[in-house]
Amino acid sequence: MYLFSMKSFFRIGLVFIFSWIALSSSAQLQVAASRPDANYEAGEMMYFEITSPTWGPVDYVIRYDVKMPPLASGTVVVNPNTPTKIPFVMEEPGSVLCSVSKNGEFATGGAIFSRFDLEPIEEEPADFDNFWNGVKAELAAVPMNPVLTFYDSTSLSETYRINLGNINNRRVYGFLSIPKGIPPPYPAILTLPPFGNAANNAPPQPIISEWGGAISLSISIHNSEPDVVDPNSYLPNNIADRDGIYYKQAITGAIRAIDYIFSRSDFNGTDLGVAGISQGGGLALMTAGIDHRVKSLAQTVSALCGHSGHRYDRAAGLPLYILDSRGTYGNISHEDSTLVASKYYDGIYFAKRFHGPALSFISYADTISPASTILTAINQLDEKGIIMHSIRLGHDNPMGFWDMRFEFWRKTFPAMDTNPFPWTLHTTGYDADAGNDIFISTNGTANLSATVTYNGAPLNGLSAKWMVVDGPGKVSFSSPTSYSTNATFSQSGTYTLRFVATDTPNLNTEWEFFTIYDFVKVTVN
Structure with a gap:
């Protein structure tokens, strides 16, 4: 009886607290x-x-x-x-x-x-790929020389400190966690860090190993152990020179981390995802675009998108290269050079080079990573994905952040459904399928049919829309807001069509909604 009374009192207290928070x-x-x-x-x-x-x-x-x-x-x-x-x-x-x-x-x-x-404000550099191929060649000439030391152990995972060779006589520092209790080979998730130079800015992520049965590698972008402050973090940083921007060695650090993952005999050789928040989200997007070994992307309120915006008094994400140039140097020549150099580090241009599923979180009230900069990058993606839109959240993780990431990973990498944690959910969340690519004759009709599922079960009746992404002519849909529609094309060529469904279960209570999308190509010959 006493226990029951205490539990009742506790529940009443919680109700009072949450009611007070809601009223406040x-x-x-x-x-x-x-x-x-x-x-x-x-x-x-x-x-x-x-x-x-x-x-x-x-x-x-x-x-x-x-x-x-x-x-x-x-x-x-x-x-x-x-x-x-x-x-x-x-x-x-x-x-x-x-x-x-x-x-x-x-x-x-x-x-x-x-x-x-939403589209990029400026064209990408003509030698974008050549530049990054040269950077990768520069990294390839540096021995990896991995150094691992024991850090921590639980009944479900083992964690090590790790450091690897990087360009400019630097090392890549991080934490590596390996699952226990399940046999290899494993998938792998690389986590990139948010902005900052504080100690523990890139902590170990054993939860990915324990709940997801994956190799978990979390790295810093600075030249010191992740739990130690680097006094030279973000320095040197010549923002007017593409070779002098600090993030060059951050990207090579991510590529080197992937090199290491692929060198491990307990990695399954295919299932590699990248993830990050804010700066880490932008770095994850850039890494996914520059390294084709990456098979999935999970990005949250990503920075490093839309640098050119401030040149035209439009939105831009951190770091604010154009404003930094104006405030520090104050001359148009330096600003012009900064505009050119920063394009090589803009997530929008990397996004078009990633060809895999993506999970994205954005906030409309974000004052750090404006929503339009992230959405412009998302518009460059060409494979299926999910977007969680938070209407009132600032620059922060939404509720359900971890659950959605694990659902996305289990759907993308089924091997992550096997893991050491005994109470892990086996849900796979949202998915959309716009069907197989289609070939039709000139003046023919494409019969399009999409499906949306949640945890594998059909999710019918959502608000939906078919739209044209690109193609040489005009497209007419017989029923553009239905899952199934017919499409006709004004001229021959290859067209990319996007199907988008919108789910709003918590729109009026949590101020959030979800879009689930996929693409199909139609070739008219």
């Missing part, structure tokens, strides 16, 4: 797009809605990102708990942030316009 969060200054999914078309009128528990004036400013000039600004008077609308029209594809302030309180909301039409 709803009793704050807030701003959000009036449409729940915050998605609009370019040229369409939208509204940001401001709510506050108290009466008074609220200042607002709408921008492409927090470093750019205002697109609109002003002051409105709000009544308690009554939405006040701010009208706004965006005439081109992109994302905006609306920041509001009132008596020392601040809030930010975001919106997206014509997200499937």
Whole structure:
């Protein structure tokens, strides 16, 4: 009886705490797009809605990102708990942030316009591939010379410190975890670190070995052990020289880590994924594009995308190369050189070179990695994927982050369904299939049929859309918002079509939704 009473008291306490949190969060200054999914078309009128528990004036400013000039600004008077609308029209594809302030309180909301039409602002360098092939050759001339020392052991995994040879007389430092209790060979996941030089910025990830039955390699991009501060982190960094940008040795470090994984006899030789958050998400995207041994990508609020944006007063992700050039050097010649050099480190151009499944997390209220920069990169991908859209989350991991990653990995690498953890779920999450590539004769009709599943079960009735990614002519769909449709083509050639389904189970409670997509090629001959 005593135990029951204590449990009841504990539950009541939890209910009170969570209720207080919910009431507190709803009793704050807030701003959000009036449409729940915050998605609009370019040229369409939208509204940001401001709510506050108290009466008074609220200042607002709408921008492409927090470093750019205002697109609109002003002051409105709000009544308690009554939405006040701010009208706004965006005439081109992109994302905006609306920041509001009132008596020392601040809030930010975001919106997206014509997200499937987002494209790179500038063309990629003509010698992009030649440059990176040269960098890989430079790395290949450096002996790998792996050094492993024991770090930790549990009943489910064994972890080691590891360091490997890298360019510029540097080493790649990290942690390697190996599953216990299940026989090799194993898949492998390489984790790239978020921004920072603090100790433990690239911690070991034994959870991937224990819950996923995979070799887990987590690396730092600095020239010291991951749990030690590198006093020279991010230095030297000549942002006006493609060979002098600090991230060059970060990318070679990731490639060298992959070299090491492929050298291990307990790796299964094929199933390699890369993952990362923020800076790590951008590095994972870049690594996936530059190293064709990578078979899956999991990126979260990725930085390192859209560097050219600030040249044109548009959004750009960290690091802010153009603004850094202006603030430090202040001359157009240096800015021009920085613009050119930074293109070799822009995730948008790497994305088109990755041909595998991708799991992406983005936030519309992200002030560090603007949503449009990540979506532009995602638009370059050409294989199936899943996007989790968080409407109100900032630069952070969404709820369900780990669960979705493991579901994605189990779907992509079925071997990860076998692992040491005795209570692991076996779910595989979302998946879309647009069907096999199709060949039809001129003036023929392509019969398209897509499926969407969740944990292997059909997920019918979702909002869906077929669209043209590229092709030489026009495409007409008989039923563009159905899973199955017929398509006709105005002229011969090869067309890439995208199927997208949208699931909104938590849109009105967690302010998030999911898009699941796949591609099919139709050749008209």
